[in-house]
Amino acid sequence: MLKQHKLLYKFLIVLALLFIISNSQQEQNFDDIQVVDNSWGLYKPHLLFCVTQRSLNPINFGLIYANQQINGIHQNVKNNLRWKFGNKNDHMFVDYISNNGLDFAEQKIVDSKMNVEIQTVFVKNEEQQWGINLQIKNQGDSQNGVIVYLYLTSSTYESNNNIKQKILIDTFEDNQPIKLEIEHTKKSILSDYIEIVEVNKQDQPSLFELKLLSANLQETWDMQKILYNNIDFNGNLENSLKMQTDPSKEEEQNHCVGVSDQSIRECSKKRKQSLKRSKQNHNIAILKITNPSRNNLNFFIRFQNSTITQRQLNYTQQNDTLSNQSIKQKQKIISSFQDSSYFENIYVFEQLTKLKKDKFKLDLKQKFGYEKEDLIQSTISNLLGGIVFYHGKIVVRNSLMKNNEYKTVFSASPSRKIFPRAFLWDEGFHDSIICVWNEILCKQFIYSWLQIQDVFGYIPREQVRTTEISIMVPDGFRSQDSYEANPPTLLLPILQITQGRKNISFLQKSFRKLEKWFKWFSKTQSGLDFHNKDKINRIMLNEQLPPHYRWQCKGYCKDGNFMGSGLDDYPRQDPLVISKQHLDLQSWMIFFTESLETLSARLNYKAKQTSYKKFKEQLKQQLMNEFLDRKSYLFKDLGAKVFNNTDEQFVTHLGYITTYPLIFNAIKNNTYELQQILDLLYSKEHLWTDYGIRSLSLKDPLQGTGDDYWRGAIWMPLNYLILRSLKLYYFQNEKAKIIYHELRDNLIQNVYKNWKQSGYLYETYNPYTGQGQRGYPFNGWTSLIVLIIKQDFE
Numbered sequence: 001m002l003k004q005h006k007l008l009y010k011f012l013i014v015l016a017l018l019f020i021i022s023n024s025q026q027e028q029n030f031d032d033i034q035v036v037d038n039s040w041g042l043y044k045p046h047l048l049f050c051v052t053q054r055s056l057n058p059i060n061f062g063l064i065y066a067n068q069q070i071n072g073i074h075q076n077v078k079n080n081l082r083w084k085f086g087n088k089n090d091h092m093f094v095d096y097i098s099n100n101g102l103d104f105a106e107q108k109i110v111d112s113k114m115n116v117e118i119q120t121v122f123v124k125n126e127e128q129q130w131g132i133n134l135q136i137k138n139q140g141d142s143q144n145g146v147i148v149y150l151y152l153t154s155s156t157y158e159s160n161n162n163i164k165q166k167i168l169i170d171t172f173e174d175n176q177p178i179k180l181e182i183e184h185t186k187k188s189i190l191s192d193y194i195e196i197v198e199v200n201k202q203d204q205p206s207l208f209e210l211k212l213l214s215a216n217l218q219e220t221w222d223m224q225k226i227l228y229n230n231i232d233f234n235g236n237l238e239n240s241l242k243m244q245t246d247p248s249k250e251e252e253q254n255h256c257v258g259v260s261d262q263s264i265r266e267c268s269k270k271r272k273q274s275l276k277r278s279k280q281n282h283n284i285a286i287l288k289i290t291n292p293s294r295n296n297l298n299f300f301i302r303f304q305n306s307t308i309t310q311r312q313l314n315y316t317q318q319n320d321t322l323s324n325q326s327i328k329q330k331q332k333i334i335s336s337f338q339d340s341s342y343f344e345n346i347y348v349f350e351q352l353t354k355l356k357k358d359k360f361k362l363d364l365k366q367k368f369g370y371e372k373e374d375l376i377q378s379t380i381s382n383l384l385g386g387i388v389f390y391h392g393k394i395v396v397r398n399s400l401m402k403n404n405e406y407k408t409v410f411s412a413s414p415s416r417k418i419f420p421r422a423f424l425w426d427e428g429f430h431d432s433i434i435c436v437w438n439e440i441l442c443k444q445f446i447y448s449w450l451q452i453q454d455v456f457g458y459i460p461r462e463q464v465r466t467t468e469i470s471i472m473v474p475d476g477f478r479s480q481d482s483y484e485a486n487p488p489t490l491l492l493p494i495l496q497i498t499q500g501r502k503n504i505s506f507l508q509k510s511f512r513k514l515e516k517w518f519k520w521f522s523k524t525q526s527g528l529d530f531h532n533k534d535k536i537n538r539i540m541l542n543e544q545l546p547p548h549y550r551w552q553c554k555g556y557c558k559d560g561n562f563m564g565s566g567l568d569d570y571p572r573q574d575p576l577v578i579s580k581q582h583l584d585l586q587s588w589m590i591f592f593t594e595s596l597e598t599l600s601a602r603l604n605y606k607a608k609q610t611s612y613k614k615f616k617e618q619l620k621q622q623l624m625n626e627f628l629d630r631k632s633y634l635f636k637d638l639g640a641k642v643f644n645n646t647d648e649q650f651v652t653h654l655g656y657i658t659t660y661p662l663i664f665n666a667i668k669n670n671t672y673e674l675q676q677i678l679d680l681l682y683s684k685e686h687l688w689t690d691y692g693i694r695s696l697s698l699k700d701p702l703q704g705t706g707d708d709y710w711r712g713a714i715w716m717p718l719n720y721l722i723l724r725s726l727k728l729y730y731f732q733n734e735k736a737k738i739i740y741h742e743l744r745d746n747l748i749q750n751v752y753k754n755w756k757q758s759g760y761l762y763e764t765y766n767p768y769t770g771q772g773q774r775g776y777p778f779n780g781w782t783s784l785i786v787l788i789i790k791q792d793f794e
Contacts, residue, residue, distance in 0.1 A: 042122060045386045045420045046085055057156045058155055063118075065146055067146050095108050096384075099382070099385045100356070101437070150301075165183070168212075179194070209241065209243075210285065231288075375785070378755070379761065389409065395480065399458075409463045410448040411430075412431070421462070421463055422462075426780050446494060457516035494510055521592065550579065560573040568707075569707050572637055573639055578642055583637050583638075590620060664725070691767065726740040760777040
């Protein structure tokens with residue numbers, strides 16, 4: 001009998017899985033905003049400068065630099081390579097001056113230790129051609145100056161991908177622009193080209209070394225390691241081709257030594273032919289640039305892709321011009337197209353840069369207003385400078401699905417320096433800003449996150465999908481748990497774009513994903529113990545669960561820290577009292593239900609609208625019945641005694657959690673419950689400071705203890721949500737209006753003051769001094785300051 005029950009159980013599991021997968025396969029894709037399109041951009045924010053593609057097999061072009069002398073002491077160049085923006089680079093100031101997130105970015109790097117200042121300008125056109133102006137100023141000893149390495153690599157994100165891209169030398173000759181070719185297949189007559197030109201080299205041309213290499217396509221991302229293994233103590237490329245573009249030198253001193261004048265031309269011709277085509281399948285090119293005689297280096301780099309060439313070729317073929325031509329003749333015609341590049345020279349590029357920059361500033365004023373323009377420009381530029389693209393699989397524990405599914409991530413990120421990867425609950429705040437800036441880009445980010453969702457509705461909260469990302473993440477955060485949630489902040493930007501006919505298709509496709517996500521929350525984040533077979537059985541049998549909620553954790557919730565809540569070490573329990581039901585999650589689910597109600601109305605789903613409205617009212621009633629402490633008339637987490645789970649009592653800690661019913665407009669205006677929350681917010685003995693709302697009451701015994709992450713610090717996302725809710729209440733509530741205006745002014749003045757002093761936004765701000773602290777630069781959700789300035793809380 002027991003054996004029959006087990007067989008029946010397995011059969012039901014399989015049946016349920018087949019049903020879920022079948023429904024998933026029937027869902028529509030977001031074809032109108034396809035993400036993987038080979039578009040070029042700066043999608044590796046942890047690197048100081050790297051142009052790459054939104055592609056599963058991207059080409060990458062980037063910068064590494066070093067200095068032979070630091071503080072007058074000769075250095076081992078191998079140990080002083082600068083490539084990425086990491087925690088140890090406190091001597092570096094890295095800042096996007098302008099960046100529209102699409103086709104224009106201007107960046108400044110100041111390295112005080114290396115005595116180097118670098119400026120990069122990137123401009124792209126609609127044909128996916130691009131140009132770069134790279135200026136390097138050596139502020140130290142010019143006789144032992146900066147060494148610049150430029151690299152070009154072919155790569156892939158998938159282990160079973162056998163791509164045929166090959167990097168070749170097209171031109172590497174004295175007094176000529178350096179030209180590298182990217183050949184995509186052996187049979188193709190079309191190639192992409194990278195051309196590198198030194199600007200203003202009349203006084204003393206630079207010295208160049210070039211080396212082609214081969215490496216595993218999944219490892220070419222680690223260019224610092226590859227370069228380390230291919231240079232000597234002084235930074236010279238081993239076994240490289242050398243060129244000195246100095247017209248004063250005799251030609252025979254360059255490459256053709258010991259031959260007669262008559263044979264020099266033949267020698268040069270053979271050398272050119274040998275460099276033109278290589279029999280080896282190289283996928284890396286490294287160019288070393290030095291100039292001991294000059295402090296300033298200036299290079300113009302342009303990329304000519306085969307897309308426009310293909311279009312021109314097709315047009316020509318339609319007119320039968322090439323129909324009877326040989327391959328060599330076709331290549332010659334194609335070459336003439338490529339020579340007429342959109343980025344013809346540095347002067348044309350500079351004009352395009354000026355136009356892009358002027359338009360960027362004008363768009364900022366139109367979309368974000370004129371208050372604190374300098375802060376807004378820096379904030380938006382560096383938020384967009386944190387865009388990431390990568391593709392891979394993630395380790396998910398407790399999942400009924402296999403952990404080998406590759407997914408693509410296209411998203412903003414919290415910080416180039418400490419968190420250059422995608423986080424779920426951060427992204428909703430990022431996109432609330434980006435939707436104001438560029439709605440199409442915003443929808444692409446939302447699309448990417450919703451496509452990550454598995455068949456049950458689960459979305460991993462932290463996207464650690466490649467080795468390149470994984471090595472920057474502590475071990476305990478690399479894997480995810482299919483029962484651990486994260487606040488559904490994606491609803492915020494989705495609600496922003498509910499208006500307008502053009503968004504109906506996007507909303508319809510999003511709605512099905514959101515419903516699945518909502519059901520996953522309801523089934524997994526209940527107040528019951530979820531890590532047991534009984535719970536899994538109930539999910540698979542689609543059994544209705546009680547409508548109250550508790551954040552689940554990876555395994556056990558260590559020290560009462562519910563990381564999935566996003567509030568990490570915020571205290572959720574008292575001595576001998578365990579956390580049972582969570583006020584913030586109950587409030588998020590009220591907001592989730594209300595959002596689905598709003599979307600149902602927008603999409604004319606009448607029955608769904610009625611159903612969600614009814615469920616929302618049930619959750620609100622439960623909020624009043626179970627989370628309101630009738631002694632203090634404040635809302636609190638519900639706990640239970642360790643040795644008697646039926647003996648319930650309220651958790652005593654007051655802070656951000658206490659404000660959630662206000663944040664999501666879950667209580668009526670001008671009620672005693674609302675008044676108590678407003679009093680708590682405005683009390684200096686509890687949450688009020690001159691710099692923003694602190695995360696935990698000043699009177700709390702755990703204030704400032706332990707890691708002191710969410711135990712007192714001022715966090716921008718919660719202050720933003722509080723302001724957003726106060727504005728809903730303040731038209732009929734004078735105290736809400738007073739708090740709103742004072743809080744807004746405090747936040748703006750403090751963030752602006754810190755930014756003026758350091759040039760950075762910070763992860764948190766000190767509640768006693770207002771000083772920025774923890775991670776920086778932190779242009780993730782701290783960038784919400786621009787919406788606070790704009791007073792945009794839609």
